Amino acid sequence: MSDFRFDLISGGPSGPRLGRVHTAHGAFETPAFLPVGTQAAVKTLSPEEVRELGAQAILANTYHLHLRPGSGVVRELGGLHRFMNWNGPILTDSGGFQVFSLSELRTLTPEGVTFRSHLDGSSRFLSPELAVGIQEDLGSDIMMVLDECLQYPASFEQAAASLELTLAWAARCKEAWRGRNALFGIVQGGAYPELRLRSAAGLCAIGFPGYALGGFSVGEPPALMYDLVGATAPHLPADKPRYLMGVGTPRDLVEAVDRGIDFFDCVMPTRNARNGSLFTAAGTLNIRNAAHAADPAPIETGCPCAACRGYSRAYLRHLSLCRETFGLRLNTIHNLSYYQRLMAGMREAIAAGRWTSFRDGFRAAQTAKKD
RNA sequence: GUGGGUGUAGCUCAAUGGUGGAGCACCUGACUGUGGCUCAGGGGGUUGAGGGUUCAAAUCCCUUCACUCACC
Numbered sequence: 001m002s003d004f005r006f007d008l009i010s011g012g013p014s015g016p017r018l019g020r021v022h023t024a025h026g027a028f029e030t031p032a033f034l035p036v037g038t039q040a041a042v043k044t045l046s047p048e049e050v051r052e053l054g055a056q057a058i059l060a061n062t063y064h065l066h067l068r069p070g071s072g073v074v075r076e077l078g079g080l081h082r083f084m085n086w087n088g089p090i091l092t093d094s095g096g097f098q099v100f101s102l103s104e105l106r107t108l109t110p111e112g113v114t115f116r117s118h119l120d121g122s123s124r125f126l127s128p129e130l131a132v133g134i135q136e137d138l139g140s141d142i143m144m145v146l147d148e149c150l151q152y153p154a155s156f157e158q159a160a161a162s163l164e165l166t167l168a169w170a171a172r173c174k175e176a177w178r179g180r181n182a183l184f185g186i187v188q189g190g191a192y193p194e195l196r197l198r199s200a201a202g203l204c205a206i207g208f209p210g211y212a213l214g215g216f217s218v219g220e221p222p223a224l225m226y227d228l229v230g231a232t233a234p235h236l237p238a239d240k241p242r243y244l245m246g247v248g249t250p251r252d253l254v255e256a257v258d259r260g261i262d263f264f265d266c267v268m269p270t271r272n273a274r275n276g277s278l279f280t281a282a283g284t285l286n287i288r289n290a291a292h293a294a295d296p297a298p299i300e301t302g303c304p305c306a307a308c309r310g311y312s313r314a315y316l317r318h319l320s321l322c323r324e325t326f327g328l329r330l331n332t333i334h335n336l337s338y339y340q341r342l343m344a345g346m347r348e349a350i351a352a353g354r355w356t357s358f359r360d361g362f363r364a365a366q367t368a369k370k371d
Numbered sequence: 372g373u374g375g376g377u378g379u380a381g382c383u384c385a386a387u388g389g390u391g392g393a394g395c396a397c398c399u400g401a402c403u404g405u406g407g408c409u410c411a412g413g414g415g416g417u418u419g420a421g422g423g424u425u426c427a428a429a430u431c432c433c434u435u436c437a438c439u440c441a442c443c
Contacts, residue, residue, distance in 0.1 A: 036405060038405050043407075061404080096404070215404095216403080216404095247403060248403050252403075265403095265404060266404080267402090268403050270405075271403085271405055271408095272403095275402065275407080275408090275409095277401090328407060
């Protein structure tokens, strides 16, 4: 019997939804943003800090952890939760994104993917069954089926073939799944609404505890992604969570919640923080810009995060230019704080029945930034 | 004091008579199921100073200044 359950508190097959995802390691409120901890660490932060910033669940990666330290090591040490000292829900990506991001290093067959390890060049095979087995070894609460994350642009024929492969892999993953945790299917189909619906229907026929939308933010225009998400979401079961993989910008999150998405993961707040790009309600700022050289103001006035409470832009710029690790930490704390507060704001707006004004206010601020 | 060497972008250095460049630094931008990486643009010069030779001088000649090494 699985410990996984989704309670839809408000909303339906489309439009903004409020919910709660329950797992063996606790629950998280949706709409939610999951910080990315690919290698069993949210870069630069401790699990306690990630928790304090408001994150209730995080993401880790099957492919990376399988290569190093190895899923067997993690299993022997009591699973990912104990290994990294994070006792909340963990979602693991299957390695499907590495099919895309490491496309130079892999060959794809109906059986699975053969990677040339980016660490030592050795050959590593990943099949749907192995991906599930590794994720079970890791002990993740939400596992993802192995999929092919298709590049953009792709022809209709390419997207159709890719979709069929992912669908066949999804069926094999479900077959291999022992049912102790959750397994999510992944909708593919490129930029073709017709194929997205075909993919969604195929996955629903197999049946999963939750559904993800994959293959986005790979170079397509944002408006195209919004249209595709809006077209696909209503065709997924209303009582199952929807997860938009690898997305996105603050604007992406608001637009996707508006179209019925429940949760997200993205490297953007953490990676951009390390590169000096910081998110604020007034837009993004690059802390390395000379304009901040002697600026005593915090990143964002009124922000409750530790970086804004104690440190000036001038100091953060200095740390960033010096490449001090403390600067990476403070920037990451701010960006994750911003993302978590954005999600909390969305949940409150939906719960209070003022989603439309929240959304329109956000859009207006976005437009104002461009002028 | 004598003899030698070196003076070119913020720094380290290319360019041996024919439109003064590179790396780093600096300044902007990008980053979406993670490489802290990387990538794309940009600003920068009276070639220490002054004079001469030449169609043409960073480059050859003279003077001078600075730095540096060796020797009195």
